[in-house]
Every structure is written in structure tokens, then in C-alpha cells.
Amino acid sequence: MIALNGGAGAQSCTLCHGSRLQGGIAPPLAGRSPTMLVRQLAAFASGARNDAGAAPMRVVAAKLKQREIIDVAAYAATLRP
Numbered sequence: 001m002i003a004l005n006g007g008a009g010a011q012s013c014t015l016c017h018g019s020r021l022q023g024g025i026a027p028p029l030a031g032r033s034p035t036m037l038v039r040q041l042a043a044f045a046s047g048a049r050n051d052a053g054a055a056p057m058r059v060v061a062a063k064l065k066q067r068e069i070i071d072v073a074a075y076a077a078t079l080r081p
């Protein structure tokens with residue numbers, strides 16, 4: 001599973017976003033809109049989202065395949081916030 005094991009070489013999301021993606025050193029993903037999650041991941045990957053805190057996510061998102069982005073967003077959205 002991408003959230004736990006990382007995608008194609010990406011670090012596991014739980015490392016920074018919390019064991020149930022409820023938030024950790026990074027913002028919570030659990031229970032959030034899957035459309036929003038996909039859009040943010042695409043924006044990190046393309047560089048459209050390039051704020052000061054975005055550097056770690058740009059590395060992660062660049063390694064994810066589109067299929068993995070859709071899967072992880074769908075999964076995170078099902079989790080209890």
C-alpha cells in the first residue's frame with residue numbers, strides 16, 4: 001500500500017502524515033476530499049505548489065505514478081479524520 005510503503009520509490013506517507021494519516025509533522029490527509037488530495041499532489045509534482053514547506057512533498061509527489069496518486073487519495077479520503 002502506497003500510504004505505508006511508499007509508491008514507486010516514494011517515502012511512506014505515514015512517516016510524516018501520521019500512522020493513520022491523521023496528521024503528524026505534516027498536515028492531516030485522513031477524511032479530506034480526494035479531489036483536493038489529487039490536485040495538491042499534481043501541483044507538488046508539477047511545481048505549481050512551491051511554497052516554503054513544499055520541498056519534501058515535491059520529492060515525494062514527483063515519484064508517484066498517476067495511478068498511485070489516485071489510489072492514495074481515495075484511500076486517505078476513507079479514513080476517519
Ligand code: HEC
Nearest residue numbers: 011012013015016026027037040051053054056057060072
Ligand atoms: C518527508 C515527509 C513527508 C512525506 C514522506 C510525505 N509528505 Fe505529504 N506533506 C509533507 C509536508 C511537510 C507537507 C506540507 C507542505 C507545505 O507546507 O506546503 C505535506 C503536504 C501534503 C499534502 C497537502 C496537504 C494540504 O493540506 O495542502 C498532501 C495531499 C500530501 N502531503 C500527501 C502525501 C502523500 C500521499 C504522501 C505519500 C505518498 C506524502 N504526502 C508523504 C511531508 C511529507
